[in-house]
Amino acid sequence: MRLRNIPGARDAIQESPWTVKEPQSFRGQWRALFEERAAALRAQDPAAAPALPAADTAARKPLHLEIGTGKGRFIMELAALHPDVLYVGIEKYSSVLLRCLEKQDELQLPNLLFIRGDAELITEYFAENEIDRIYLNFSDPWPKARHARRRLPSREFLARYDRILTPDGRIEFKTDNRGLFDFAVEETEESVFRIAEITYDLHRDPAMNEGNIMTEYEKKFSQLGNKICKYILVRRPDRERGGTD
Ligand code: SAM
Numbered sequence: 001m002r003l004r005n006i007p008g009a010r011d012a013i014q015e016s017p018w019t020v021k022e023p024q025s026f027r028g029q030w031r032a033l034f035e036e037r038a039a040a041l042r043a044q045d046p047a048a049a050p051a052l053p054a055a056d057t058a059a060r061k062p063l064h065l066e067i068g069t070g071k072g073r074f075i076m077e078l079a080a081l082h083p084d085v086l087y088v089g090i091e092k093y094s095s096v097l098l099r100c101l102e103k104q105d106e107l108q109l110p111n112l113l114f115i116r117g118d119a120e121l122i123t124e125y126f127a128e129n130e131i132d133r134i135y136l137n138f139s140d141p142w143p144k145a146r147h148a149r150r151r152l153p154s155r156e157f158l159a160r161y162d163r164i165l166t167p168d169g170r171i172e173f174k175t176d177n178r179g180l181f182d183f184a185v186e187e188t189e190e191s192v193f194r195i196a197e198i199t200y201d202l203h204r205d206p207a208m209n210e211g212n213i214m215t216e217y218e219k220k221f222s223q224l225g226n227k228i229c230k231y232i233l234v235r236r237p238d239r240e241r242g243g244t245d
Contacts, residue, residue: 009094013116018104019097020088023115028127030063034086038110061086062132067119067152068092068139072100074215075135079112081213087112090119119152119160126164134161136173138217141180153184158191158233171233174202174218176226185231193233202228 013019017037020026026033062085066075069089079087089112091097097116104112115125139152149156153173161171171193175181181200188195199205202212203222208230214222222228 006095006098009098012098013094013101016101016105016114018101018112019114019116023117023125024121027125028130030088030126030130031061031086034061034111034113037113041108041110063088063130064133064135065090065122065126065131066135066137067122068136069100069114070096070138071216072103072114073219074137074213075112076100076103076107076109077213079109080107083111085111088115089113090115090117090122090125092116092118119157122160123163128163129166131161131164132166132169134165134169134171136171137215138175138177138221139173139180141175141177143179148183151180151183153180153187155187155190158187158193162192162235165235167235169235170196172230173233174215174228174230176218176221176228178227178229181229181231188231188233191233192235194236195231196234197232198230200227200229202230 014021020033064078064085064087066087066089069075069091072089072091075087075089078085089100091100091114094116097114100114104114117125136152140150142148142150148154151157153171158171161169165171173181173184175184178200185195185198197208199208202209204227218228
């Protein structure tokens with residue numbers, strides 16, 4: 001998703017309290033950062049910023065990432081539904097992220113922060129074992145073979161996810177692009193992950209569709225009649241951390 005350049009988008013992102021400006025400096029410290037932000041919000045307006053649990057329990061809260069948030073419908077709905085989970089959305093383009101921030105200004109979800117950045121740097125943003133779950137939704141297909149490394153479910157990216165996910169961590173990927181999905185399934189063979197669950201028609205799979213939250217692209221493409229594919233990856237018991245990168 002690449003919206004037209006919106007003048008002032010970069011400045012608005014710089015000024016937003018919901019974006020983390022130097023994500024590298026919070027590597028390994030994300031839970032503490034959430035707690036600090038929530039305390040500051042509570043001090044300003046207790047009604048607008050419901051309390052996160054005390055720091056000792058906050059330290060063990062799950063931390064979930066969505067890479068390529070687009071306009072943010074998915075991660076905002078999740079964050080509103082699960083106040084005990086901490087969410088970080090990563091989006092490459094300022095003009096797209098601006099839409100998320102406009103909504104977040106209204107919703108003020110204390111368990112949700114954003115990074116304007118490139119997922120290629122994800123291991124600089126997050127430490128080993130820091131992340132419990134990664135969501136990839138309708139990732140860009142990069143159709144040319146020479147760009148395969150840029151695809152978010154590629155073996156190169158899976159190796160990066162391996163470095164930040166907890167041992168029980170998982171990756172959830174949805175797309176209507178069958179070519180990209182077939183590629184993603186093949187790439188798992190070259191990784192430390194295995195497919196725990198898979199469907200080629202999510203909306204007609206009652207078990208996998210339970211609790212499904214539609215993304216902007218999912219809504220648009222399923223309305224056109226496209227089937228949505230989804231897999232959930234977990235670590236293989238027989239493979240050690242540290243795949244190809
Ligand atoms: N996830 C949304 C949805 O399902 O509606 C948006 C899908 S859109 C096709 C893909 C999004 O991923 C775009 O907003 C794009 O800017 C973002 N993106 C692509 N590559 C990225 C990367 N390497 N790091 C961060 N964001 C990325």
